[in-house]
Amino acid sequence: MKIPRTPWLLVVAAGFWAAVQLLRLVGFNDYYLFIANLSLVYVILAVSLNLINGIIGQFSLGHMGFAAVGAYVSGSITTLIFKLSPNVAAHYPGFVLALVAGGVAAALVGVAIGFPTLRLKGDYLAIVTLGFGEIIRTVFNNIDAVGGPRGLLGIPKFSTFTVILAFALITVAVIRNIAESAHGRNMIAIRENELAADLVGIDTTGYKVKAFALGAFFAGIGGGLYAHLLQIAHPTQFGFIYSVQVLIMVYAGGVGSLTGSVLAAFALTILTQLLKSGLSSLKSLTGLPIGGDWYMVLYALLLILIMLYRTEGLMGTREAKLMVIPEEDDK
Amino acid sequence: MGSIFNLQQVVNGLQLGSIYALIALGYTMVYGIVRLINFAHGDFYMIGAYTAYGAFFLFNAVLGGSGLPMAAVALVLAMLASGLVALLTNRLAYRPLRYKPKLSSLITAIGVSMLIEYLFSALPFIGPSFRAFPEILPSVPIKLGQNATISTHALIDIGVAAVLMIGLTILVRHTTLGKAMRAVSQDKDAAKLMGIDVEKVIAWTFMIGGAFAGAAGLLAGMTYPRIFPFMGILPGLKAFIAAVLGGIGNIPGAVLGAYIMGVAETFATAYNSLLGEGIAFAILIVVLLVRPRGILGEKHADKI
Amino acid sequence: MSAVLKVTGMSHWFGGLKAVSNFNFEVPEGAIYGLIGPNGSGKTTTFNLITGIYKPTEGKIEFSGGDITGAKPYRIVRKGVARTFQNLRIFGSMSVLDNVRVARQYAPVSSFLASTLRLPSYKAEERARKAEAMNLLDVLHLSGRAKEQAKNLPYGELRRLEIARALATNPSLLLLDEPAAGMNPKEVQDLMALIARVRDEFKVTVFLIEHHMKFVMGLCERIKVLDFGETIAEGVPELVAKDPRVLEAYLGKKGGH
Ligand SMILES: Nc1ncnc2c1ncn2[C@@H]1O[C@H](COP(=O)(O)OP(=O)(O)O)[C@@H](O)[C@H]1O
Ligand SMILES: [Mg+2]
Numbered sequence: 108m109k110i111p112r113t114p115w116l117l118v119v120a121a122g123f124w125a126a127v128q129l130l131r132l133v134g135f136n137d138y139y140l141f142i143a144n145l146s147l148v149y150v151i152l153a154v155s156l157n158l159i160n161g162i163i164g165q166f167s168l169g170h171m172g173f174a175a176v177g178a179y180v181s182g183s184i185t186t187l188i189f190k191l192s193p194n195v196a197a198h199y200p201g202f203v204l205a206l207v208a209g210g211v212a213a214a215l216v217g218v219a220i221g222f223p224t225l226r227l228k229g230d231y232l233a234i235v236t237l238g239f240g241e242i243i244r245t246v247f248n249n250i251d252a253v254g255g256p257r258g259l260l261g262i263p264k265f266s267t268f269t270v271i272l273a274f275a276l277i278t279v280a281v282i283r284n285i286a287e288s289a290h291g292r293n294m295i296a297i298r299e300n301e302l303a304a305d306l307v308g309i310d311t312t313g314y315k316v317k318a319f320a321l322g323a324f325f326a327g328i329g330g331g332l333y334a335h336l337l338q339i340a341h342p343t344q345f346g347f348i349y350s351v352q353v354l355i356m357v358y359a360g361g362v363g364s365l366t367g368s369v370l371a372a373f374a375l376t377i378l379t380q381l382l383k384s385g386l387s388s389l390k391s392l393t394g395l396p397i398g399g400d401w402y403m404v405l406y407a408l409l410l411i412l413i414m415l416y417r418t419e420g421l422m423g424t425r426e427a428k429l430m431v432i433p434e435e436d437d438k
Numbered sequence: 439m440g441s442i443f444n445l446q447q448v449v450n451g452l453q454l455g456s457i458y459a460l461i462a463l464g465y466t467m468v469y470g471i472v473r474l475i476n477f478a479h480g481d482f483y484m485i486g487a488y489t490a491y492g493a494f495f496l497f498n499a500v501l502g503g504s505g506l507p508m509a510a511v512a513l514v515l516a517m518l519a520s521g522l523v524a525l526l527t528n529r530l531a532y533r534p535l536r537y538k539p540k541l542s543s544l545i546t547a548i549g550v551s552m553l554i555e556y557l558f559s560a561l562p563f564i565g566p567s568f569r570a571f572p573e574i575l576p577s578v579p580i581k582l583g584q585n586a587t588i589s590t591h592a593l594i595d596i597g598v599a600a601v602l603m604i605g606l607t608i609l610v611r612h613t614t615l616g617k618a619m620r621a622v623s624q625d626k627d628a629a630k631l632m633g634i635d636v637e638k639v640i641a642w643t644f645m646i647g648g649a650f651a652g653a654a655g656l657l658a659g660m661t662y663p664r665i666f667p668f669m670g671i672l673p674g675l676k677a678f679i680a681a682v683l684g685g686i687g688n689i690p691g692a693v694l695g696a697y698i699m700g701v702a703e704t705f706a707t708a709y710n711s712l713l714g715e716g717i718a719f720a721i722l723i724v725v726l727l728v729r730p731r732g733i734l735g736e737k738h739a740d741k742i
Numbered sequence: 743m744s745a746v747l748k749v750t751g752m753s754h755w756f757g758g759l760k761a762v763s764n765f766n767f768e769v770p771e772g773a774i775y776g777l778i779g780p781n782g783s784g785k786t787t788t789f790n791l792i793t794g795i796y797k798p799t800e801g802k803i804e805f806s807g808g809d810i811t812g813a814k815p816y817r818i819v820r821k822g823v824a825r826t827f828q829n830l831r832i833f834g835s836m837s838v839l840d841n842v843r844v845a846r847q848y849a850p851v852s853s854f855l856a857s858t859l860r861l862p863s864y865k866a867e868e869r870a871r872k873a874e875a876m877n878l879l880d881v882l883h884l885s886g887r888a889k890e891q892a893k894n895l896p897y898g899e900l901r902r903l904e905i906a907r908a909l910a911t912n913p914s915l916l917l918l919d920e921p922a923a924g925m926n927p928k929e930v931q932d933l934m935a936l937i938a939r940v941r942d943e944f945k946v947t948v949f950l951i952e953h954h955m956k957f958v959m960g961l962c963e964r965i966k967v968l969d970f971g972e973t974i975a976e977g978v979p980e981l982v983a984k985d986p987r988v989l990e991a992y993l994g995k996k997g998g999h
Binding site: 125166231238245246249351400418 | 475496529534535538542543545546548551552553556558559560566671675678692712715716718719722723726727730
Binding site for chain 1: 793794797815819820822824825827831832833834836837841844845847848851852854857858859860864867868870871907910911919
């Protein structure tokens, strides 16, 4: 009889969940929980961006535009439901559906953007996706029904640790399974040599659009979770600079390594919070005029240093064991 | 109010276009020579504006406040500062990546841009908030026919841009450096074989491009007197798009693209502010889809 | 015998340069057909036109009786035209095995959903892909390298890997662009035998570009000679080799090795 393989990813996620629940009992306060939640949201954003930038080797600079679509769409739905009846617990199924709706909307936007732009390459593609990301943001900034420049306020706080963790797990598992499948192989071939991929019969454009749509879908989910964590969807949350932050995570972890993206999402989210609080306590201790923007200076330096001295990031294209699906006949 | 398609909009568009042109030239020259979209280029423009701002307060006492001498000093210092930062950026960040994949340089450029912006924003004596730019030269409206005026500022913007562009044309066409620049942009390896110091040419290109952006920063400060550390992002992007529109790598193309962009944006904004915000990106997308090489750009094909 | 590939009146311009000029020919099924000519005479461009990378300025390309002029490359491949590249284009960071099995695109791939969930249909398909790829690696003497990263292989093996990859697309026409380039005489000998074997075993028609004269003369049943995009000779090797225009344009300059 065949022994089923241990689903290590699930085990790790469950372990993480249990650890946090235990720590909650011994002083893991709301702030720490917030950091854990935020890290998981960034896991979703970074892993989904890695599908586009790492696995299939395109270059998107507008990832937060997709997140914005997810945030606004799901946020609009849940605020509406919430207004009709403010019983939070009853709304979780609706919340999940709203998130998925946000993801689907983002995916549709991804396809709409993908078709005309994906024949562009490298730096041109980067600029155009940046442009689209900014256009999406500008559009939300100008729609009064979702608050315009004030943002969409009063979003219910539905993003609990468990929900975010569950979606992060699903995102990682789905993208991993695709990356490790025949489809993933086709995508990697496109990254490695697009012309050769074309000439072994891979529909390169089709794959790029699909990867864009899938990446956008999960970014939309991530954006929705984010909005329901902060209880607001605001145009400035989805600016270009935040797309760059996610990009930094992908590169710090190693483009093409999903493991790297997960690790970097945690590391950099925690580092950001440490820097913020460290700088502000240094400020109050010494009286030095060190404003809040210094951590962004450090982020920028980090990005430059990675590109100059360690282009492959933390992991290169390597994956942790639990991220690799072994082939059937090699034990 | 009358039609939005009036002479006044054209004048405003040309004024804006002059500033874009000065920025776009740096983009296009650098792209022509190292095939890099220098994302930080808009920040050189910001540095020019801040340098001019600082120069005003530094030399206020000596030069007796506003006036032409002050404007000249501010212009020279703005160009110098931006040129030097551009030079430094090239040396420290881009040169080590010259023969690595193109995307590494682009990402580094994004990092450099972020670094400059947030550094300015974080430095206590600069800070993130808007500052009012001093009136270095007064703005006097001059009547242009029935219902349009042109300000002295507009004349200065258009004039300074014209003078610098003529200077650049002479430099590129008639000097040894200009010839070397053209050679390097055609074929780096061949230029090297011909004994051209390619890195030196690249350095000069960054320096000149940066200086032009610095000049644009001063002009923009005088014309739209509000400066802040992130002021370079949008004009930088728009100037880049102008360069693409004209044919990136092509010097007259950048100027043409910039004036089209300036006029288009002025008209679009007069029509609807959302359209004004989006027109540049709309232009970019249309150009890339319809004619990716731009109006004056040459066709490149990768050999297989 | 019927023609697998039929090209009529094909010309191609790059701006002002006529890289291929009035190209006409038919490749009979099962043949090994050679295309020779000095550097820059338009050979690779001809391959690029047949495989759909460029659309010919003029003319018509028929494959297995169907018009493929201007079709998308990946569709042409799926119809049965495979090729290798003069300047290797391998998937460097993928394993040797993956390089080959990624090329099995002629059979449908399970949906994203079925693949993500690893449904039995997907697993069966993956087994088939792997078995077929391993078999091809065997034929091209590369099975020992299956797990290695492709970019770590020596040059000669990479050339064979490209052939294995091309065969994985299940072609009826195989285009080889300078397959012996950079090989030593022993490797060239082996390659000749290999190509003949591949033709018989996989029932493919071979159309190849090569500079190596012994190789072309020894292997090809028919040869076409290009110079500046024009066809200057065509026929069986013995006659072509004696054609004064060929000697002048090609053999003369190359010293005829
Ligand atoms: N993409 C292209 N753009 C412009 N010219 C090209 C391109 N590809 C090939 N050429 C030119 O077409 C001619 C034929 O090239 P090619 O087919 O590669 O020759 P061969 O393979 O016979 O050596 C050459 O002069 C070459 O420079
Ligand atoms: Mg060739």
